[in-house]
Amino acid sequence: xxxxxxxxLMAVVFVASLSVTYEVKAAEPIKLGAILPLADITGDQxxxxxxxxxxxxxxxxxxxxxxxxxxxxxxxxxPEKGAAAVEKLVTVDKVDVLVGGMSSGVHLGQxxxxxxxxxxxxxxxxxxxxxEQAVGADATWYFHLHPWDYQQGASYLxxxxxxxxxxxxxxxxxxxxxxxxxxxxxxxxxxxQALYKDWLTPGGKxxxxxxxxxxxxxxxxxxxxxxxxxxxxxxxxFLWTGYDADALPIMEQAKxxxxxxxxxxxxxxxxxxxxxxxxxxxxxxxxxxxAPSIKEVSKVSKHFWDAYIKEVKQEPATYxxxxxYTNIYFVADGIKKAKTLDKPALIKALQETKYVSPIGETLxxxxxxxxxxxxxxxxxxxxxxxxxxxxxxxxEFSTSQLSYPFPSWQKR
Amino acid sequence: MNVFSKLKQSNYxxxxxxxxxxxxxxxxxxxxxxxxxxxxxxYAVIALxxxxxxxxxxxxxxxxxxxxxxxxxxxxxxxxxxxMDPLLAVFPALLAFFLIGIVSYKAIIKYVxxxxxxxxxxxxxxxxxxxxxxxxxxxxxxxxxxxxKYVSSSATIGSFTFGTYExxxxxxxxxxxxxxxxxxxxxxxxxxxxxxxxxPRGAKLVGIHVDxxxxxxxxxxxxxxxxxxxxxxxxxxxxxxxxxxFTMKSFCLIAMAGIGNLMGILWCSLILGLAExxxxxxxxxxxxxxxxxxxxxxxxxMVRSHQRQVK
Numbered sequence: 001x002x003x004x005x006x007x008x009l010m011a012v013v014f015v016a017s018l019s020v021t022y023e024v025k026a027a028e029p030i031k032l033g034a035i036l037p038l039a040d041i042t043g044d045q046x047x048x049x050x051x052x053x054x055x056x057x058x059x060x061x062x063x064x065x066x067x068x069x070x071x072x073x074x075x076x077x078x079p080e081k082g083a084a085a086v087e088k089l090v091t092v093d094k095v096d097v098l099v100g101g102m103s104s105g106v107h108l109g110q111x112x113x114x115x116x117x118x119x120x121x122x123x124x125x126x127x128x129x130x131x132e133q134a135v136g137a138d139a140t141w142y143f144h145l146h147p148w149d150y151q152q153g154a155s156y157l158x159x160x161x162x163x164x165x166x167x168x169x170x171x172x173x174x175x176x177x178x179x180x181x182x183x184x185x186x187x188x189x190x191x192x193q194a195l196y197k198d199w200l201t202p203g204g205k206x207x208x209x210x211x212x213x214x215x216x217x218x219x220x221x222x223x224x225x226x227x228x229x230x231x232x233x234x235x236x237x238f239l240w241t242g243y244d245a246d247a248l249p250i251m252e253q254a255k256x257x258x259x260x261x262x263x264x265x266x267x268x269x270x271x272x273x274x275x276x277x278x279x280x281x282x283x284x285x286x287x288x289x290x291a292p293s294i295k296e297v298s299k300v301s302k303h304f305w306d307a308y309i310k311e312v313k314q315e316p317a318t319y320x321x322x323x324x325y326t327n328i329y330f331v332a333d334g335i336k337k338a339k340t341l342d343k344p345a346l347i348k349a350l351q352e353t354k355y356v357s358p359i360g361e362t363l364x365x366x367x368x369x370x371x372x373x374x375x376x377x378x379x380x381x382x383x384x385x386x387x388x389x390x391x392x393x394x395x396e397f398s399t400s401q402l403s404y405p406f407p408s409w410q411k412r
Numbered sequence: 413m414n415v416f417s418k419l420k421q422s423n424y425x426x427x428x429x430x431x432x433x434x435x436x437x438x439x440x441x442x443x444x445x446x447x448x449x450x451x452x453x454x455y456a457v458i459a460l461x462x463x464x465x466x467x468x469x470x471x472x473x474x475x476x477x478x479x480x481x482x483x484x485x486x487x488x489x490x491x492x493x494x495x496m497d498p499l500l501a502v503f504p505a506l507l508a509f510f511l512i513g514i515v516s517y518k519a520i521i522k523y524v525x526x527x528x529x530x531x532x533x534x535x536x537x538x539x540x541x542x543x544x545x546x547x548x549x550x551x552x553x554x555x556x557x558x559x560x561k562y563v564s565s566s567a568t569i570g571s572f573t574f575g576t577y578e579x580x581x582x583x584x585x586x587x588x589x590x591x592x593x594x595x596x597x598x599x600x601x602x603x604x605x606x607x608x609x610x611x612p613r614g615a616k617l618v619g620i621h622v623d624x625x626x627x628x629x630x631x632x633x634x635x636x637x638x639x640x641x642x643x644x645x646x647x648x649x650x651x652x653x654x655x656x657x658f659t660m661k662s663f664c665l666i667a668m669a670g671i672g673n674l675m676g677i678l679w680c681s682l683i684l685g686l687a688e689x690x691x692x693x694x695x696x697x698x699x700x701x702x703x704x705x706x707x708x709x710x711x712x713x714m715v716r717s718h719q720r721q722v723k
Contacts, residue, residue, distance in 0.1 A: 040552070040554070041553075181698065181699060211696065214701075216649050217651075219660075219661075221647075221649075225447070226698070244554070246649070252563050253564070253575070256566045256577070257573055272554070272556065274556065275557075280559070
C-alpha cells in the first residue's frame with residue numbers, strides 16, 4: 001500500500017471513529033435520579049407518576065435529542081439510606097439531576113451529601129423549615145417545589161379568612177388542635193401557635209388550644225380522652241394532626257362520644273384508601289396540594305389523571321402522584337429551555353421556567369425566607385363530599401361549596 | 413371463718429379498697445373507669461397468649477404482636493374477598509393460626525428450645541422483623557381500616573355518653589382467661605402442660621410427651637393471638653408495624669404479674685389501664701401516661717423483688 005493511500009485510509013478511520021464516539025455520546029440518555037420511599041403510598045405513586053412523565057417525554061422524542069432515563073432508589077424512609085442513595089446516584093449512576101423526596105427527616109440526612117456534590121436538585125418533599133435552614137441561602141443548585149411548613153400554615157389562615165369573608169356564618173375564632181405527640185404533630189402545633197399570634201379573625205384574636213395524643217402509628221389508637229377535652233372547649237374548628245392510621249378511628253370515636261364540631265379538619269400526610277367510602281368521612285375538611293376533582297377544572301390535571309390510570313391501572317390517591325409528574329416535567333422544561341445540561345445554564349433556565357402543573361397552579365420559582373428557588377407556596381382547603389375530595393379554596397380551583405356546619409352524627 | 417376475720421386478710425382489704433376507689437372514680441370521672449377497663453382488657457387479652465407460651469414453653473415470643481398483625485390482615489382479606497364480618501373471622505383465624513403456629517414451631521422455635529435465652533430472644537426478634545418486612549413488601553405500609561358501623565356504638569346515661577363496643581375486649585379477656593384456666597386445670601392436656609412448664613424433665617419421666625406439649629401450647633397461643641387480631645382490626649387501623657408496641661406492653665404486663673400468673677395479668681392490666689386513663693383525663697398530661705405505665709411496672713417488680721428477699 002502506498003504511504004499516501006495509507007494515511008488517507010487512517011484519516012478516514014479516525015474521522016469515522018470520532019463520529020461513532022459522538023453518536024454513542026449523543027445516544028446516552030439524560031439521567032434523572034429519583035429518591036423516594038417506595039413502601040409508602042406517597043413514594044410509590046410519585047415514582048409511578050414520574051415514570052409516566054418520562055415515558056411521555058421519550059415518546060415525543062426525548063430531550064435535546066436524547067432519551068431520558070429515570071433511576072429510582074428507595075430511601076426506605078431512613079435518613080442513612082436516603083443519604084447513601086444521593087451518594088450512589090451522583091457517583092455511580094452519574095445522574096444529571098436529582099429529583100424526588102418525601103420525608104423531612106430523611107432529607108435532613110441527605111442535605112450534607114447534596115451540599116458536597118452540589119448536583120442540580122429539584123425536590124418535591126420535605127416541608128420542614130429545618131430543611132430550609134440546613135440547605136441555606138447559597139445553594140443556587142437547590143430547587144424546592146413543596147411548600148415549607150410556615151407557607152402551608154399561612155395559606156390555611158389565608159384560606160379560612162377568605163371563606164369567612166365570603167360566608168360570614170362560618171365561624172373561625174375558636175380552634176382546638178389535637179396533635180400526635182411525635183415531632184410531626186408537635187412541630188405543626190408550635191408552628192400554628194406562632195402563626196396565630198399575628199392573625200386577626202372577625203372576632204379579634206383567634207383562640208387556639210391544643211393537646212397531644214398518641215398516634216396509632218406509634219402504638220396508640222384511643223382518642224376518646226383528647227376528643228372529650230376538645231368537646232368541652234366547644235371549638236368553632238377542630239383540627240387533628242396525625243397519621244393516616246388515625247383517620248377513620250378518630251371519626252368513629254368522635255361519633256361514639258357524640259363530638260361534632262362545626263368544622264372538623266383532619267391533617268394527615270395521606271388518607272387511607274377506604275376513608276372516602278365511610279359515611280363518617282362526609283364533610284370532613286382536609287388540607288392538601290391537590291384533589292382528584294381538580295381534573296374537572298384543569299386540562300393538565302385531566303391529562304395527568306388519564307395518563308396515570310392508563311399506565312398504572314389505578315387511581316392516583318395522594319398529591320405526591322401529580323407532584324412527581326410535575327417534578328419530571330419541570331426539569332424537562334428547564335433542560336429544553338437551557339438547551340444544555342451545563343449547570344449554570346440549567347439553573348438559570350429552571351429559575352425562568354413556568355410550568356402549568358396538574359396540581360392546579362402554574363409552577364414558578366421565587367425566593368422563600370432562606371432559599372432562592374422555591375416552587376409552590378400554597379396548600380388547598382379541601383372537603384370530603386360523597387366519597388370525593390372537593391376543592392373549597394382557593395376559589396379559582398373550587399369544585400364545591402363548603403358543607404357547613406359539620407352534620408351531627410344522628411343526621412347521617 | 414367469720415366476716416371480720418375475712419376482712420383482716422390482705423386480699424379482701426385490697427378488694428374493698430378497689431371497690432371504694434371504683435365508686436369514687438365512677439362518680440368523679442366515669443369515662444376514666446369505663447374506658448380504663450376497656451383498654452385494660454385489650455392489653456390483657458393480647459398479653460394472655462404470650463404469658464401462656466412463656467409460662468409453659470419458656471420462650472419470650474417477641475414476634476407475638478406480628479402474629480396479631482397477621483391475624484388482623486387475615487380477617488381483613490376474608491372480609492374483602494368473602495364479605496365475612498371480622499368478628500366471625502375469629503373462628504377461621506383460630507384454625508388458620510393454629511396451623512401457622514405448628515409450622516412456626518416445627519420450622520423455627522423447636523431448634524432454640526435448649527439454646528441460651530439470648531439466642532431465643534434474638535430468634536423471635538428476627539422472626540418479628542421478617543414478618544414485618546414481608547407484610548410491608550406485600551401489603552405496603554399504608555394503613556387499612558374497615559368502615560364498620562357497629563364499632564362506634566354508644567350508650568348515654570344522663571349527660572354522659574360512652575362507647576359500648578370496646579366491652580368486646582372485656583368479654584374477650586374473660587373468655588380467654590377463664591378458658592385457659594379451665595383448660596390448664598380441668599383437662600389432662602392442660603395439666604400435662606402445667607407439669608411440663610414446672611419441670612420438663614420430671615414430666616418426661618412420668619411419660620408426658622414434652623415436645624408435643626410445647627407444640628400444642630405454642631400453636632394454641634398463636635391461634636389465640638391470631639383470632640385476637642381479627643377483633644383488634646375492627647376498631648384499629650392495620651399496618652405492618654401495628655402489633656409491635658403490643659409485644660412490648662404484653663411483655664411488661666407478664667413481668668409485672670409474674671411468669672405463669674394468668675389472673676395476675678388481668679389485675680395488672682386493670683391497674684395500668686385505669687392509671688393510664690386517669691392521667692390522660694387531665695389536660696396537658698398525655699405525655700405522662702406512658703411514663704406512668706412503665707414506672708408502675710418498675711415499682712411493682714421492685715416491690716416483689718424486695719418481698720422475695722425479705723422472705
